[in-house]
Amino acid sequence: MRKPREEMIAETRAKLIAAGRCAFGTVGYAEASMDDFTAEAGLTRGALYHHFGDKKGLLQAVIQQIDAEMTARLHTISAGAPSRWEGFVEECVAYIEMALEPEIQRIMFRDGPAVLGDVSQWPTSNGCIAALSHSIEQLKDDGVMADIDTETAARLINGASSHAALWIAKSETPEETSKRAVRGFRTLLDGLRVKA
Amino acid sequence: MRKPREEMIAETRAKLIAAGRCAFGTVGYAEASMDDFTAEAGLTRGALYHHFGDKKGLLQAVIQQIDAEMTARLHTISAGAPSRWEGFVEECVAYIEMALEPEIQRIMFRDGPAVLGDVSQWPTSNGCIAALSHSIEQLKDDGVMADIDTETAARLINGASSHAALWIAKSETPEETSKRAVRGFRTLLDGLRVKA
DNA sequence: CCACTTACATACGTGGCGTATGTCGAGGAG
């Protein structure tokens, strides 16, 4: 065994992140007891403080992981679309739909911003904003999208998406509400499209 | 003195709400110690639990108060505009700008949703959404706004606004960022306008 | 082979929340 040491460490970190992610995603950040979910991972709070400094540090790590996954998913979706505009719209819709998943919603859109401030502000873990910005930039180059500041557009869309997701998730009829939201969202985006 | 009793009670409630509002708005909900800010109001946690049940109950009361103030402000703004469309746009811009005030931002857009879930969901304290919806409904009747589900539009705009405000507030150059955001926001809204 | 660091676990103090209990003043019944 060449370097089993570092592997063990990485594994410990991964186990802590996984346990924290699970706890944060289900009972929420504030109600998640560090003693409890570290024990579930077969460890103690000592390990957590050693690797992440404090509870917020673990949350950061969890968010970073989730953000990376979301960014990857968005990328594959936009890449597989027939046109760039289509890809962009599908990306936005996918963003709403991802925000519907309880874990993503809770961690990325509720507890994350509340505990750490505007998550998309730090250089790390703003992959989703960056992905949206990239798409918008391309569309502007293609002359398909109206003249609007790229980052602003990305953030407005991001905000609309996440709130829509919250709305849907809390709705009594998520299915129907989701359809209404996506439909309205398409209309909103269509307003930004340059008409032929 | 006809009913000094009820006045005293109302005053106690008001003092608790004011103290809580101040603490929540500055240090945040989680960091606000009930012992501390009730003492600042010349009371104890006993009074708080008696009137509001628990810490969340006080937060609800605080949110309700702020929401009422915001709704009133939005109403006067939209009422004083030259046209309905102008009034609507100004309302939205005002919404962004209100969300810039630290107290409103912290309580209404960060801690509120995190602690209580989607605030705009409960019947109480959705005054702002209702005000936006009302404006949108009128614009649709006037044939000035594109065919979009009213509530959906209100929520998308609400989401975009609050995220924009977060972005601005955390920016290193809030003044400039604010201009970018408002400009982009106007473009977004313009996309919903029926062209003559 | 030994000193030293690293990766954790254990032990302890503090503080905040919620609840159970106590007290004091205001009104109504007689």
Added chain:
DNA sequence: CTCCTCGACATACGCCACGTATGTAAGTGG
């Protein structure tokens, strides 16, 4: 006027969670 009740609020207690200080065993460089 007196007593009794009830509501408004304070006090007291226990619990739990976080953070830190300390301990320990395993690995690593010289």
